[in-house]
Amino acid sequence: MSKPRLWVTRRLSDATLERAARDYDVVINHDDTPGTAAQIIAASAAFDAILPCHSEHFNAEVVAQLDPRLKIVANHSVGVDHCDLPALRAAGITVTNTPDVLSDATAEIAMLLMLGAARHAVAGDRIVRTGAWDSWSPAFMVGKQVTGARLGIIGMGRVGRAFAAKARGFDMDVHYYNRSELSPELAPGATYHATVDSLLGVADFLSLHCPATPETTNLMNAERFALLPQGAVIVNTARGALVDEDALLAALQSGRVAAAGLDCFKVEPGGNPAFAGHENIFMLPHIGSATRQTRDAMGFRALDNLDAFFAGETPRDIL
Ligand code: DGY
Numbered sequence: 001m002s003k004p005r006l007w008v009t010r011r012l013s014d015a016t017l018e019r020a021a022r023d024y025d026v027v028i029n030h031d032d033t034p035g036t037a038a039q040i041i042a043a044s045a046a047f048d049a050i051l052p053c054h055s056e057h058f059n060a061e062v063v064a065q066l067d068p069r070l071k072i073v074a075n076h077s078v079g080v081d082h083c084d085l086p087a088l089r090a091a092g093i094t095v096t097n098t099p100d101v102l103s104d105a106t107a108e109i110a111m112l113l114m115l116g117a118a119r120h121a122v123a124g125d126r127i128v129r130t131g132a133w134d135s136w137s138p139a140f141m142v143g144k145q146v147t148g149a150r151l152g153i154i155g156m157g158r159v160g161r162a163f164a165a166k167a168r169g170f171d172m173d174v175h176y177y178n179r180s181e182l183s184p185e186l187a188p189g190a191t192y193h194a195t196v197d198s199l200l201g202v203a204d205f206l207s208l209h210c211p212a213t214p215e216t217t218n219l220m221n222a223e224r225f226a227l228l229p230q231g232a233v234i235v236n237t238a239r240g241a242l243v244d245e246d247a248l249l250a251a252l253q254s255g256r257v258a259a260a261g262l263d264c265f266k267v268e269p270g271g272n273p274a275f276a277g278h279e280n281i282f283m284l285p286h287i288g289s290a291t292r293q294t295r296d297a298m299g300f301r302a303l304d305n306l307d308a309f310f311a312g313e314t315p316r317d318i319l
Helices: 014-023 037-044 085-090 103-118 121-129 158-168 196-200 222-227 245-254 292-310
Strands: 005-008 025-028 049-051 072-074 094-096 150-154 173-177 191-193 205-208 232-236 257-262 281-283
Touching (some): 005 014, 014 025, 037 049, 094 292, 103 121, 103 158, 103 205, 103 232, 103 281, 103 292, 121 281, 173 196, 191 196, 196 222, 222 245
Parallel strands (some): 005 025, 005 049, 150 205, 173 191, 232 257, 257 281
């Protein structure tokens, strides 16, 4: 029997590409440029499966033009806001993602951003690097202590829980908002809040871990920033869509928010140029899941889903 034809849209880890080439009639985009709408539509007529990243957009307009040959979109990401799931389902296309395997790597970046934002990492690095470090005093670069502080987590899924576990290592007092309360085994010692607004009132540190959906777009807006304790620190490793960036800038300027740690932006790649002059914003270019181990695990999880699908089974991560 001939192997299914698979289009891999980006340069994934070597181990992933080797396995894909072994098991599929695969075409890999070695140029590693994001797949355009036109490329996705053309690929749908030539491939049975596409293995994309969050950089390829399967919006309603694209999905409407897909060829019926395409049977499965096996995402190399946990977030699927780049996919119009109802449209894909209506077109009879199976969609999967890669949960679990990136939770620790992403939680590590959330911890890095929280610590870096709280302790002036951007300004500190700059003054040492540029030779501008010419004095020291007890009042110099005084930050906000993380250990023992109250932490609010919005979205207590796998990444939120991995972050809570790391925060417990800093003796943080963990509070969370989630659509439903978790069992004490899943959220040990954490305090549940039934509303986002209730959580914000105690969130000296706030970390976002919910998916981007129409309901969560601009979840953190001007009204919500005003509910935070004065001098709060906000961290976003989820999606840029969750934060009204103008409202964040206003909250930073007023001091309501002392600092922010951001791995995600409304516009990616690129970010928000208006953030550049603010050293109390510690920024990274969407690298939450970017460790070697996690990239292999994401690639293998996507291939596991494809293998199950083409074996006539239900993929583990079907959406
Ligand atoms: C994810 O998996 O959603 C990460 O943001 C990388 O795409």
